[in-house]
Amino acid sequence: MRRPLATLTALALSLWPIAAPATQGHAHGHGEDAVVGTIAKVEGDGLEVVDPDGKSVSVRLTRTTMYLKGTEEAKKADLKPGLNVAVETADGKAGLEARVVRIGSPDGAVWACPMHPEVTGTGPGKCPKCGMFLEKKKA
Numbered sequence: 542m543r544r545p546l547a548t549l550t551a552l553a554l555s556l557w558p559i560a561a562p563a564t565q566g567h568a569h570g571h572g573e574d575a576v577v578g579t580i581a582k583v584e585g586d587g588l589e590v591v592d593p594d595g596k597s598v599s600v601r602l603t604r605t606t607m608y609l610k611g612t613e614e615a616k617k618a619d620l621k622p623g624l625n626v627a628v629e630t631a632d633g634k635a636g637l638e639a640r641v642v643r644i645g646s647p648d649g650a651v652w653a654c655p656m657h658p659e660v661t662g663t664g665p666g667k668c669p670k671c672g673m674f675l676e677k678k679k680a
């Protein structure tokens with residue numbers, strides 16, 4: 542006799558999300574991801590970002606979402622279509638949730654990795670070497 546129950550259990554376990562309680566902030570580690578691109582639309586709690594490949598990603602803005610402009614604190618109202626953003630995301634109950642939204646400025650500033658100054662960009666992004674977010678540098 543086969544054991545469909547055991548198979549099901551194994552499947553359920555493998556699909557079970559790593560249920561780390563959503564303690565704010567210090568949850569750096571696996572499962573963390575980022576969406577980098579241009580804001581296409583801000584509607585209610587939904588933020589739509591188009592990445593450099595033209596793929597659009599919807600991220601949910603929550604009450605705990607932080608907004609940063611460079612190193613300064615920003616507001617949800619600062620999100621405008623056309624701005625570059627790097628969104629630190631987490632898997633929430635209702636899909637992708639924004640943890641931190643880093644807003645880029647269209648002023649031609651240079652962004653660089655805190656660990657790898659040679660890694661630069663023209664807006665928010667992630668360092669391909671270490672995965673840290675690029676920080677805005679003074680020109």
Ligand SMILES: [Zn+2]
Nearest residue numbers: 654657668671
């Ligand atoms: Zn780096």
